[in-house]
Amino acid sequence: MIMRITALRVGVLGLFVFSASCSRRPIQSSTLAFGEGPTYELPTEMCGDYFVAPVLIDGRGPYAFLLDSGTGTTVLDSSVASELGVRGRADLQIGALDVRGARIRRSGMDDLSLALGRRIDGILGHPVFGDYLLTYDFEGDRILLEDGSLGADARNVIPTSGGTRPFVEADVYGRSVSILIDTGSSRGLTLVDLDELDFSEPVQITGARMRFDGLHLVESGRLVGSATLGPMVLDEPIVHESVSVDLIGQRYLTEYNLTFDQNNALMRFDRIGSDGNAPITTASIRGTGVVVAPVEDSWQVIHVDPEAEFEDAALEPGDTVTILNGRPLSARTCPAPGASSDVREWNEYVVTHLEAPVRVRIRTLVR
Secondary structure: OOOHHHOEEEOOOOOOOOOOOOOOOOOOEEEEOOOOOOEEEEOOEEEOOEEEEEEEEOOEEEEEEEEOOOOOOEEEEHHHHHHHOOEOEEEEEEOOEEEEEEEEEEEOOHHHHHHHOOOOOEEEOHHHHOOOEEEEEOOOOEEEEEOOOOOOOOOOEEEOOOOOOOEEEEEEOOEEEEEEEOOOOOOOEEEOOOOOOOEOOOOEEEEEEEEOOEEEEEEEEEEOOEEEEOOEEEEOOEEEEOOOOOEEOHHHHOOEEEEEEOOOOEEEEEEOOOOOOOOEEOOOOEEOOEEEEEEOOEEEEEEEOOOOOEEOOOOOOOOEEEEEOOEEHHHOOOOOOOHHHOOOOEEEEEEEEOOEEEEEEEEOEEO
16 A cells, blocks of 8 residues: 555545546457467556556556556556657556556556655556456465356355446445455545544544645544445444545455456455455554655655654654665665565654755654
C-alpha cells in the first residue's frame, strides 16, 4: 500500500466513471508468445508490494504502469496521453504480450507517483490480461500468465463477478457482502457501511487514501467477530471505512498467491507458507497519526491525531513537509517489498511552519 509512517495510503485506483470517447480501433484482443514453456513471466519490478510493468503504447515508450486488479479500464497519465495523441483506445505491449485496442482513460498520475516514491505513467486495467490465467505471485515477486482455465470444483477456487473487476461473495460478521479483490489497495478489509458492525474500540481516523478525485480521510476499527472470503478467514480484522466500494487489499491478499480466470469468472487462493487456511490475525495499526496529502514535491499536513506525541515542535494542519528522516521527499524511491511492516519508533520531519523550516520528531502511535 505505501508510506505507512505517514498514514497515507494509495487506495482503490479504478472506481470512477469517465466520459466516453469515440474510437475506430477494434475491440480489445491479445496474443502472447510463450516461448519455451507453458508459463510466461511478465517483465515487472516491485515498488513496495506493488507490481510495475514497462509498457509500450502504440510502439512508443516504455512507460511505467502499475498493475491493479481493482481497475476495470487502463488509465494513462493525461500529459502522456496528449503527447502520444491517445484517444479512447491504444495498442499495448508488455513484454511478449500484445494487446490490441485496449480501452484507455486519462487521469493525472503526479500524486500517485509522489505517494509511491517513483514515476508512474499509468495503471493497467484488469481486463488487459483477460485472455489468460493471471497469477499475482506475491511469494516470488512476479506476475505469471498461462493458457488454460481453473476448475470450478478445484480446491480454493471460488467464483467472481463476470464484469471488468473481480468481486467475490464474503461473510462479514454474519452479513453477506460483495467484495472487490483489489491489488491496488494497500489496506485490508475496507467497507462502505460500518454502522451495522460491532467494534471492540471506537472507530477513529487512522490515515487517508488517494483516489482519482482526491484524498479522503479514513476511519478504522477492530471488528468483533470474523470475516470469511473463500478460504480466507480473518479473525477480528481491522476494518476501514470505504468511500465507494467494499474491497479487500494487499494487507491480506499478500498472504496468498492469487490466480484469476477472467473468462470463466473464477479465482484461486494459494496460501503462502505452511499455515494452510488457518485464520489470519491482524496486528495493531502503527503510524504517526499525521495524515498528509502530496503537493508537488512535498506533503501538506491535513490532519493531526490529538494523541500524537511530538519533540522539538508540533505539526499543524497546513504545514508543508519537505524532508522525512533526513531524505528530501523529491528523492524518495520505492520501498522494498514487505517494508511497510518496518516501523520506526520515532520519525523526523522538516516542515515549513509559519514560513520557517522547523525540525519535528513524532513518536509512532499503536492502536
